[in-house]
Amino acid sequence: MKMLPIIMAGGSGSRLWPLSREHFPKQFLALHDHQSMLQMTIERLGGLEAGNPIVICNENHRFIVAEQLRQIGQLSHNIILEPIGRNTAPAVALAALRAVSDGSDPLLLVLAADHVITDAEEFQRQVIRAMPFAEQGKLVTFGIVPHVPETGYGYIRTGKLMDDGVLAQVAEFVEKPDLPTAEQYVASGEYLWNSGMFLFKASTYLRELTRFCPEIVTCCEASLQNLAEDMDFVRVDREIFATCLDMSIDYAVMEHTQDAVVAPLDAGWSDVGSWSALWDISEKDGLGNSISGDVICRDTANSYIRSEHKLVATVGVENLIVVETKDAILIANKDRVQDVKSVVADLKLQQRSEYLQHREIYRPWGKYDSIDEGERYKVKRVTVKPGEGLSLQMHHHRAEHWIVVAGTAKVTLDGQTSIVAENESIYIPLGAAHSLENPGKIALDIIEVRSGAYLEEDDIVRLEDRYGRV
Numbered sequence: 001m002k003m004l005p006i007i008m009a010g011g012s013g014s015r016l017w018p019l020s021r022e023h024f025p026k027q028f029l030a031l032h033d034h035q036s037m038l039q040m041t042i043e044r045l046g047g048l049e050a051g052n053p054i055v056i057c058n059e060n061h062r063f064i065v066a067e068q069l070r071q072i073g074q075l076s077h078n079i080i081l082e083p084i085g086r087n088t089a090p091a092v093a094l095a096a097l098r099a100v101s102d103g104s105d106p107l108l109l110v111l112a113a114d115h116v117i118t119d120a121e122e123f124q125r126q127v128i129r130a131m132p133f134a135e136q137g138k139l140v141t142f143g144i145v146p147h148v149p150e151t152g153y154g155y156i157r158t159g160k161l162m163d164d165g166v167l168a169q170v171a172e173f174v175e176k177p178d179l180p181t182a183e184q185y186v187a188s189g190e191y192l193w194n195s196g197m198f199l200f201k202a203s204t205y206l207r208e209l210t211r212f213c214p215e216i217v218t219c220c221e222a223s224l225q226n227l228a229e230d231m232d233f234v235r236v237d238r239e240i241f242a243t244c245l246d247m248s249i250d251y252a253v254m255e256h257t258q259d260a261v262v263a264p265l266d267a268g269w270s271d272v273g274s275w276s277a278l279w280d281i282s283e284k285d286g287l288g289n290s291i292s293g294d295v296i297c298r299d300t301a302n303s304y305i306r307s308e309h310k311l312v313a314t315v316g317v318e319n320l321i322v323v324e325t326k327d328a329i330l331i332a333n334k335d336r337v338q339d340v341k342s343v344v345a346d347l348k349l350q351q352r353s354e355y356l357q358h359r360e361i362y363r364p365w366g367k368y369d370s371i372d373e374g375e376r377y378k379v380k381r382v383t384v385k386p387g388e389g390l391s392l393q394m395h396h397h398r399a400e401h402w403i404v405v406a407g408t409a410k411v412t413l414d415g416q417t418s419i420v421a422e423n424e425s426i427y428i429p430l431g432a433a434h435s436l437e438n439p440g441k442i443a444l445d446i447i448e449v450r451s452g453a454y455l456e457e458d459d460i461v462r463l464e465d466r467y468g469r470v
Helices: 037-043 059-071 088-100 120-135 180-189 202-212 214-223 249-253 275-281 332-347
Strands: 003-008 054-058 079-082 107-112 139-144 155-161 168-174 191-201 228-230 233-235 261-267 290-292 295-298 304-307 312-315 320-324 330-334 362-363 366-373 377-384 392-394 398-406 410-413 416-418 425-428 432-435 443-452 463-464
Touching: 003 037, 003 088, 037 059, 037 088, 054 059, 054 088, 059 079, 059 233, 059 362, 079 320, 079 377, 088 107, 088 202, 088 214, 088 249, 107 202, 120 139, 120 191, 120 261, 139 202, 139 410, 139 432, 155 261, 168 249, 180 191, 191 202, 191 261, 191 304, 191 432, 202 249, 214 463, 275 304, 275 320, 275 332, 295 304, 312 320, 312 398, 330 332, 366 443, 377 425, 377 432, 398 410, 416 425
Parallel strands: 003 054, 003 107, 054 079, 079 233, 139 261, 290 304, 295 312, 304 320
Antiparallel strands: 107 191, 139 191, 155 168, 155 191, 168 261, 228 233, 320 330, 362 366, 366 377, 377 443, 392 432, 392 463, 398 425, 398 443, 410 416, 410 432
16 A cells, blocks of 8 residues: 655744744754755655655745755645644645545655654654554554653553554553653653654544544535645645644544554654754764854863854853854753743744744745845845746835846846846836846856835735746
8 A cells, every 4th residue: 555654844943943933943954964854854754665745834834845845856746735724633634635535545654844763764664564554444653662751742651562562552642741750651661752643544534533523624625625736835725724623633533543553663753842852862072062063162061052154162161052043142051941932932022033034034036145234225145046036026115236246147127138247237226127037057146235215025016926926
């Protein structure tokens, strides 16, 4: 039976601020490898006989997901966009309904895009071991073998062993415990961490979801009736999907079904839920430091120090988290990293942009970086990928100067097209209809100088757009 991976790529990862932002959360970051966590999740499926994954993500992240799938050769009209987050039960229902729409009934391997698994071979072995049970109509969840008492995860109490002597019936799902209870769980050997990864037939999941929460199935079916096919994206009906219940698979199905079984997994799993968790799984020097980027340490121990752009130097410190980005620096005691989310909450309350996005912003055509700004001016470095282009647009409140510093620009200005080469510039008057393209084979870099009374991104009137934006 064919296996279809379903990758859940939602979530904000606020505990990993300032690297993780609402518009560029942790699943799209290269935190533990040269690839992003989303890409690593897909790459570890390489030893399994599986089809191209379906990725479910927030509509705001669609171009990031598409680009990361393209980079690893996995982009094939396989991105379902959630117009609004409604948790895992509805999201997987959308994927399951799509999977059975052609008359097939694949096994769905449901994974989170923001987990790290260091032993991919063991992960694959456990998936293969679980497949016969899923084919027989069981709903398999993967439970992580705990080595320490952990209060940040829910637990699964195992019941009677299955015929293979490894998988077990699920006796009970339990909420996150306090420390003494967690210590008892680990000592008993009967409990596993609840990872939120699953394997089941599409029809089995829809059958059990219909039994215990039929409203979700009805809503998801209705939201798929008038699909909007857009490039590599599948868009569901926003108004209908917004009425769906917000519920996890555990609450909707797994805690109620009689067919739940658990496969123990001991494969170096982490949900990388905090900076200290990332320190735990990172390589360290002889003093227990995990160091990334341009860093100099003196008399520093048991710390995680990450520099993205600037030199970071530490002297005489220990047990710290230090993370530098272009527009923010975090310094925290390693024992207080769970409180980082309160900083993000404060930034959001103050309506500061640092909680939302990085200084460097990714777009389907490339990216831009805000270099400098002052009263009535803003300077940006704009990078356009080969063959891509910005929308035909105009601005009500600003004029722009573009200076080409690398590559060749094709500029359309009020219907007239011209080529602007390196070290040349062009002026875009206020109110002029204009577009920018990269006709070359290398990246196009321009310096954009905005001047005017209002300089923000929402002063854009798109007249034409190849990416379907408005």
